[in-house]
Amino acid sequence: MGEGDLGLWTxxxxxxxxxxxxxxxxxxxxxxxxxxERSGRINLGLEGTLVFGAMSGYAVAYETSSAWAGVxxxxxxxxxxxxxxxxxxxxxxxxxxxxGIALMLLGMGLAFFFGKPYIQPVAPDLPAIxxxxxxxxxxVEAALRVNVLFVLGIALAFFIAWLFRSTRIGLVIRVxxxxxxxxxxxxxxxxxxxxxxxxxxxxxxxxGGAYLSLYYPGSWNEGISSGQGLMAVALVIFAxxxxxxxxxxxxxxxxxxxxxxxxxxIGISKGYYLSYAAPxxxxxxxxxxxxxxxxxxxxxxxxxxxxx
Amino acid sequence: xxxxxxxxxxxxxxxxxxxxxxxLDDVSIKxxxxxxxxxxxxxxxxxxxxxxxxxxxxxxxxxxxxxxxREAEIRNPREAHASGLGMVYQxxxxxxxxxxxxxxxxxxxxxxxxxxxxxxxxxxxxxLETMPFGVAxxxxxxxLSAGEKQKLELLKQLYLGRRFLILDExxxxxxxxxxxxxxxxxxxxxxAGALTCLMISHKFREVTAFADAVSVLRRGAHVGGGxxxxxxxADMAAMxxxxxxxxxxxxxxxxxxxxxxxxxxxxxxxxxxxxxxDVESLRVAAGEVVGxxxxxxxxxMELMEVLTxxxxxxxxxxxxxxxxxxxxxxxxxxLKVRFLPEEPLQNACAGRMSVxxxxxxxxxDLKDKANMNGKATRTWLDRAAMRRLAVNLVxxxxxxxxxxxxxxxxxxxxxxxxxVLARELSDEVDLLIIANPCFGxxxxxxxxxxxxxxxxRNAGAAVLLISEDLDEILELSDRVLVMSEGRIAYExxxxxxDVGELGRHMAGHA
Numbered sequence: 025m026g027e028g029d030l031g032l033w034t035x036x037x038x039x040x041x042x043x044x045x046x047x048x049x050x051x052x053x054x055x056x057x058x059x060x061e062r063s064g065r066i067n068l069g070l071e072g073t074l075v076f077g078a079m080s081g082y083a084v085a086y087e088t089s090s091a092w093a094g095v096x097x098x099x100x101x102x103x104x105x106x107x108x109x110x111x112x113x114x115x116x117x118x119x120x121x122x123x124g125i126a127l128m129l130l131g132m133g134l135a136f137f138f139g140k141p142y143i144q145p146v147a148p149d150l151p152a153i154x155x156x157x158x159x160x161x162x163x164v165e166a167a168l169r170v171n172v173l174f175v176l177g178i179a180l181a182f183f184i185a186w187l188f189r190s191t192r193i194g195l196v197i198r199v200x201x202x203x204x205x206x207x208x209x210x211x212x213x214x215x216x217x218x219x220x221x222x223x224x225x226x227x228x229x230x231x232g233g234a235y236l237s238l239y240y241p242g243s244w245n246e247g248i249s250s251g252q253g254l255m256a257v258a259l260v261i262f263a264x265x266x267x268x269x270x271x272x273x274x275x276x277x278x279x280x281x282x283x284x285x286x287x288x289x290i291g292i293s294k295g296y297y298l299s300y301a302a303p304x305x306x307x308x309x310x311x312x313x314x315x316x317x318x319x320x321x322x323x324x325x326x327x328x329x330x331x332x
Numbered sequence: 333x334x335x336x337x338x339x340x341x342x343x344x345x346x347x348x349x350x351x352x353x354x355x356l357d358d359v360s361i362k363x364x365x366x367x368x369x370x371x372x373x374x375x376x377x378x379x380x381x382x383x384x385x386x387x388x389x390x391x392x393x394x395x396x397x398x399x400x401x402r403e404a405e406i407r408n409p410r411e412a413h414a415s416g417l418g419m420v421y422q423x424x425x426x427x428x429x430x431x432x433x434x435x436x437x438x439x440x441x442x443x444x445x446x447x448x449x450x451x452x453x454x455x456x457x458x459x460l461e462t463m464p465f466g467v468a469x470x471x472x473x474x475x476l477s478a479g480e481k482q483k484l485e486l487l488k489q490l491y492l493g494r495r496f497l498i499l500d501e502x503x504x505x506x507x508x509x510x511x512x513x514x515x516x517x518x519x520x521x522x523x524a525g526a527l528t529c530l531m532i533s534h535k536f537r538e539v540t541a542f543a544d545a546v547s548v549l550r551r552g553a554h555v556g557g558g559x560x561x562x563x564x565x566a567d568m569a570a571m572x573x574x575x576x577x578x579x580x581x582x583x584x585x586x587x588x589x590x591x592x593x594x595x596x597x598x599x600x601x602x603x604x605x606x607x608x609x610d611v612e613s614l615r616v617a618a619g620e621v622v623g624x625x626x627x628x629x630x631x632x633m634e635l636m637e638v639l640t641x642x643x644x645x646x647x648x649x650x651x652x653x654x655x656x657x658x659x660x661x662x663x664x665x666x667l668k669v670r671f672l673p674e675e676p677l678q679n680a681c682a683g684r685m686s687v688x689x690x691x692x693x694x695x696x697d698l699k700d701k702a703n704m705n706g707k708a709t710r711t712w713l714d715r716a717a718m719r720r721l722a723v724n725l726v727x728x729x730x731x732x733x734x735x736x737x738x739x740x741x742x743x744x745x746x747x748x749x750x751x752v753l754a755r756e757l758s759d760e761v762d763l764l765i766i767a768n769p770c771f772g773x774x775x776x777x778x779x780x781x782x783x784x785x786x787x788x789r790n791a792g793a794a795v796l797l798i799s800e801d802l803d804e805i806l807e808l809s810d811r812v813l814v815m816s817e818g819r820i821a822y823e824x825x826x827x828x829x830d831v832g833e834l835g836r837h838m839a840g841h842a
Contacts, residue, residue: 192445195438199427209425210439211410326428 031290034163038289041167042282043275044174045240049074049232050274051177053256055184056228058267060106061260062188063221064201064214064327065113068124070229071253072131073105077233079139082244085234086147094147095173095234102230103223105131110219120329128253142244150239173235177271180228184267197221201325229253250281251304258307262314264323280306338528339400339416339496340365341386346395348381355381356392357552363496363530363545365400368522370539370560371532372572373549374775379532382549383498387419388412399496413441418494420485420502428474432467432484436491459491464517478627479510486518490527499531503538507627508802508835515542536565548572572775584810585790589618592763592794595638598648602634602818609634609818611648618762621785621795623809624820625802627838631818632798633674636767639796640671652763665694667763670756674768677748683741687733688722690740691755695721721758729754730780746777753784764788767798782808802834814838 053070060067077098085094109127113120153175156168187194200207200217207214232252237244259277263269284300287293341363348356356378363369373379385392388406397404399415406412426435437443437452453469460466467476467484476484482502489497499518503511519542521527533539539546540560547557548571556571595614602609609631616622626632637643639650641659650657652667664670673679681690689696696718699708722736731750733743740748749769756764766785770778785808789795799805805812812829814822814837822837824830 190447190449192438192443192447195430195434195443195447198430199438202427202429203425206425206427209409209421323429 034290035286037163037167038286039279039282041169042286043279044167044170045278046281047274047278048171048174048177048235048240049252050256050259050277051174051181051271052232052235053229053253054259054263054270054274055177055181055267056102056225056232057256057260058225058263058265058270059184059197059228060218060222060225061328062201062265062325063197063218064204064325065110065120065218065222066124066257066328067106067109067127067222067225068121068254068257069105069109069127069131070124070225070256071249071251072128072135073102073226073229074131074233074236074253075249076105076131076135077102077230078237078248079135079142079233079244081230081234082147082237083139083142085238086142086145089148091148091150091238094238095150095231098230098234099227100230102226102228102233104226105230106223106226107219109226110215110222113222114215114219136246139244139246143246146243147238149242150235152239171235171239173231173239181267181271188267198325201327204327229256255303255307258311261324262310265325266323277303277306337495338366338522338525340367340528341417341496341530342398342401343382343386344396344398346382346385346392346397348378348385348390349393355552356385358395359549359552359554360395361547361554361557363528365528366522366525367544368519368529368531368542370543370546371530371549372534372539372546372568373532374572377549377572378552379549380500381552383419383500383530383532386412387417387498413492413494416493416495417498418489418492418496419498419500420482420489421500426473426481426484426488429472431470431472432476433469435473435484436488439488439492441492456491460487463487463490464520477510479506479514482506482510482514483517486514490521495526496528497530499529501532501534503533503535507838508831510627511538512541518542536568539568540565584786586619586792588620588810589792589794591615591617592653593765593796594651596648596651598638598645598650600634600638600643600645602631607818608646609638611635611820614813614820616763616794616796618794619789619792620810621789621797621808623805623812624796624798624815625800625805625812625834625838626815627800630815632767632800632815634818635815636673636765636798639765640673668760669763669765670761672749672752672756672764672766672769674771676752677741677745680752681740681748684739686737687726687731687740687743687751688718688736691722691725691736691751691758692718694755694758725754725758726751729784746773746781749773749777749781753781757784757788761788761791761793764793764795765798766795768800769797770799770801770804778804802831802838806831 080101081094081098084097085091112123152169152171155170156165200214204214236248259273263273280302283302287299343361346359371379384390388408543560546560548555593616595611598611600609697709699710729750732747813820
């Protein structure tokens with residue numbers, strides 16, 4: 025095995041490991057966004073929810089010494105943000121996109137304000153499953169340490185897909201997202217369904233944030249999110265509003281995000297900032313490649329304000 | 333399910349006021365069980381207010397309702413449904429991305445929280461076997477044709493156990509043969525005693541062919557009715573319109589001139605991107621109206637977009653007076669091409685800008701207002717001239733608006749249509765391209781707009797009329813083309829036109 029080979033293998037392994045590690049918050053946030061958007065509303069505030077979730081999860085985990093209590097707290101905080109978004113959007117003449125941006129800034133601001141005392145202390149980490157136990161290579165072992173939340177996220181994606189297909193709640197969400205007139209004719213309260221869908225979406229984004237501060241990178245600071253909450257919106261479009269596709273999209277983005285650190289680990293530091301920008305470049309390329317000048321986005325929920 | 337027997341409904345002295353406005357004035361109508369009853373009236377005559385009161389969307393100011401001869405108070409649509417009353421709306425209430433089966437199951441009051449699709453499918457199949465017609469259960473609704481959607485709406489109501497159905501212009505989006513098929517099914521169900529039907533309609537032909545009885549509303553009042561077999565079209569029209577005189581389309585005059593618009597070997601992708609629109613050759617000459625008939629979604633809108641330059645073509649060319657036409661504003665001005673797209677508020681207006689500004693869109697940047705062909709443009713707007721133009725056009729085209737400074741979106745549909753037509757016809761026109769100009773407008777607005785189109789033709793304009801309303805095509809066109817599956821499937825001069833033949837080509841199985 026030559027030196028070049030080893031470098032390539034290291035990069036690939038690091039990218040697989042990175043994909044698994046980095047994609048988890050993407051999975052959660054994009055599933056949350058998917059749920060919200062399928063109900064016909066778009067929540068751009070998930071970035072703020074994510075950061076606040078990261079802070080509150082870390083703080084509660086530190087205070088209670090339980091990482092899972094932290095995850096729960098983050099989910100609760102996310103629910104509150106989602107409920108607030110849903111409630112404000114119920115008012116007449118309110119635009120969901122503008123409210124989302126306001127909430128994004130509010131969430132980040134609040135998180136930085138309350139999070140100041142928690143930058144130094146060390147909170148417990150979330151447990152991981154060592155799927156690489158069979159290998160003697162430390163790199164393989166490191167790459168295959170899979171966090172419980174990753175597994176939960178994948179299960180959740182399949183659960184949400186099943187929810188949309190075979191439950192009344194799922195069908196109601198799809199009806200509301202596709203045609204609010206039809207929903208009203210059926211006597212479904214459109215605003216309430218959207219409120220709850222946004223709240224659930226917020227909870228998932230909060231969990232995504234808790235993963236950031238409690239597992240990878242695993243500490244709380246103000247630069248903890250690198251726009252995962254915003255990129256989830258692009259990711260959901262790329263996944264064509266399909267929860268199971270969200271997994272693949274998240275893994276792809278995760279792998280792209282891991283490219284920078286992976287290259288660095290084998291000593292390639294030239295174009296450091298460029299390789300770190302890979303996920304953003306990928307976002308742009310995907311959106312351009314899947315766009316069309318002559319037709320609206322396919323599979324998009326009919327009531328979504330960006331596709332109307 | 334509520335039962336399998338048709339129920340009768342009767343309104344007694346029903347009145348509905350909105351503030352000072354009386355929408356419904358002492359209306360008493362009896363719909364006997366198992367009958368097919370038609371409700372006629374112009375737009376704004378109170379038909380929809382009446383059925384909304386029956387369905388519990390509105391509470392009548394006074395008067396009452398009898399369901400199966402028992403007094404019934406219906407406070408909301410849910411109570412109407414519980415009494416076995418249902419309504420099929422003009423616009424589809426099916427959810428487009430859900431399959432037919434999903435639509436039926438979710439519409440039920442008692443949808444289980446976890447749906448066992450195997451069991452539900454068996455139940456649906458069993459239900460469909462008792463019906464005179466079926467639909468594909470696994471197709472998403474947005475892939476069904478308009479006729480299939482309307483059938484599914486009807487099936488949905490029957491599936492939900494409704495035995496008194498209100499149909500709100502159920503055939504407005506169907507081909508003549510689809511309409512006949514659907515209404516025939518409804519009639520068979522009423523004859524069998526399984527259903528009572530109250531149909532809102534504008535089409536006398538359908539009323540005489542299918543309905544048993546008719547009631548006519550005018551300005552909120554019940555002005556007449558009776559057994560259909562005892563009434564002629566003229567009687568019904570007289571009751572509907574009252575003493576109003578209508579603008580008749582001016583007689584045809586003038587000679588057919590040179591070819592103005594010509595399309596050669598056009599090919600473009602359709603909206604789904606899966607099929608193509610292919611028009612081998614289409615020519616429109618000065619002084620003629622060429623009507624393009626067809627069921628919605630057969631490529632007419634894509635053709636319109638090709639003509640306006642909104643849709644790229646992969647092959648072929650559009651030329652106006654032998655010049656290749658690219659749909660730019662400059663070219664439209666130089667070649668005197670004018671457009672009236674469908675839904676003009678969305679497609680030809682800036683809704684929040686004023687009526688005056690919207691009317692000036694064609695000319696606001698020209699130095700010489702009187703001469704649209706002047707090339708010189710201006711930097712500073714002449715608002716006084718824009719106002720003068722607007723006052724003149726509003727007056728000439730009878731646009732009803734509170735003020736020329738009102739936002740155009742505040743006008744009613746007919747007046748938006750008139751305003752856009754005023755703008756597009758305000759100067760010399762050599763080519764007029766129109767899509768569905770009268771969709772959703774009332775009787776008198778329709779007559780007025782058609783007369784304007786006819787006048788433009790008689791003045792020597794070439795007119796291309798794309799319409800889903802066959803009556804409109806037949807009234808205005810000199811030559812009729814049928815578009816089906818993205819192609820021109822049939823062409824005939826109006827003199828030798830056979831409606832049956834036309835319908836077969838529209839339905840795509842000629």
